[in-house]
Amino acid sequence: MAAAETLAARIERGDRTALARLISWAENADPRFAAELAALWPKVGRAWRIGVTGPPGAGKSTLVNELARVERTHERTVGICAVDPSSPFTGGALLGDRIRMDDRTLDPGVYIRSMASRGSHGGLARAAASACDVLDAFGFGTILLETVGVGQAEYDVLDAADTVVVVLCPGAGDGIQAMKAGLLEVADVLVVNKSDLPGAERLMNDLTDAASGLGAARTKKRVEQVRHSVSEQLAERLWGPEGLRGRVESELARGVSPHAIAAALLEEITHGLTRPAEVRG
Ligand SMILES: Nc1nc2c(ncn2[C@@H]2O[C@H](COP(=O)(O)OP(=O)(O)OP(=O)(O)O)[C@@H](O)[C@H]2O)c(=O)[nH]1
Ligand SMILES: [Mg+2]
Structure with a gap:
């Protein structure tokens, strides 16, 4: 009897069931994952990986949804990986993201995957990076990685990104909090969202001042x-x-x-x- 086809081979044929399963293997640190990724490795490295982070509710999913729409108008396919915090306080994010991204889910050029952040830190960063590798090998041109910018575990996730977008919005001391939390240091692009709300202008100015002093530290980090x-x-x-x-x-x-x-x-x-x-x- 012929050996069963590997997940890697199925992924090369564009099989989304195999794609979903291999990402689950990455997420669960399944020992079979490494060999599949090794087989796919020649196909990894073509996608542009954009990490989108920021405080809870800043508008990350809204931006991801919009970026996906723009990429589709340029006929680039989009893989979305949303890393959800397991904290019960923000646990509602998953459902919210699903609903808000709904208009993208019917498009065959878009693939959306959520990952639970669970416990271990390195584990999450590795799983997210591996998921990006798999999406990349599958052939998605643009990969959007959403993660809440709340701590080191989430920043580590952003190591997988070529470009990091930090989304902030006006609100009680948001700019200052972001600076304290080190969010600005990981940013390639700073977005002030909800510019219809009061305080957006001031946040912009504060960020412009803060960002001008960051060049040296960021190079070291990179x-x-x-x-x-x-x-x-x-x-x-x-x-x-x-x-x-x-x-x-x-x-x-x-x-x-x-x-x-x-x-x-x-x-x-x-x-x-x-x-x-x-x-x-
Ligand atoms: N006023 C205003 N509200 C906005 C804007 N963009 C998004 N929102 C609203 O802000 C809320 C949060 O938006 P999301 O895109 O879900 O934010 P998020 O950062 O993904 O949230 P979490 O994943 O839960 O951390 C939603 O109710 C959006 O409709 C904006 O430009 N102005
Ligand atoms: Mg979200």
Whole structure:
């Protein structure tokens, strides 16, 4: 009997059931996930990933919905990943998002997925990044990642984004709170939403002042983001299911010392690094 088709192969054929299942594997840290992602890896890296964050109720979903609409008018397909806080205070967000995004859900060029933030921090960031990789491999041109900007776990999620949009709105001390919470530091684009409400002008001015002082800190943060991402993916590729473990084991069995094996591997890897890689702008 022929082996069952892998999720990766089904995803390459555009099978959305397989897409949904593989994202669930990412979310649940299923041990089968890594091999599927490795198979899809050549197709990852083409999408533009936009993270949308901000305080609860600022208008993130409204903006995501609108960005999706605009992308569709340019005939780009859109994958949306909404990370919902598990906190009971904001637990209503999921249903709200579903309803507000309803006008997009009937469009076959749009795929919407919610992820629960559950407990573990690194777990959520990794799951969201993996979900973006899967959506990217599936072929969505634009990926919109909505997360409430309430703490470190959510900021870590934004590491998956190429561009981070922070949505704020006028209201009791919102601008100041955002600064305290470090929201401005993660922003590539600052949006003042609800400009029909009083205080929007002042918020704009406050943000303009605050943002002008942030350039140096943000560059440092970005470098860290790249470093973190490279280390993590490198370790995964080297030591994941398609990785080097088998080769190391057989060399050890031949009596080669761990030190010599490590030196040889490092030599090979750094040799590979001297070849220029193409970086998307
Ligand atoms: N007055 C006004 N209200 C708006 C505007 N944009 C969105 N809203 C309303 O603000 C509320 C929250 O909008 P959402 O887009 O759900 O905000 P969110 O940031 O996704 O909310 P959570 O995901 O629950 O944190 C909704 O009732 C929107 O209709 C605006 O420009 N002006
Ligand atoms: Mg929302």
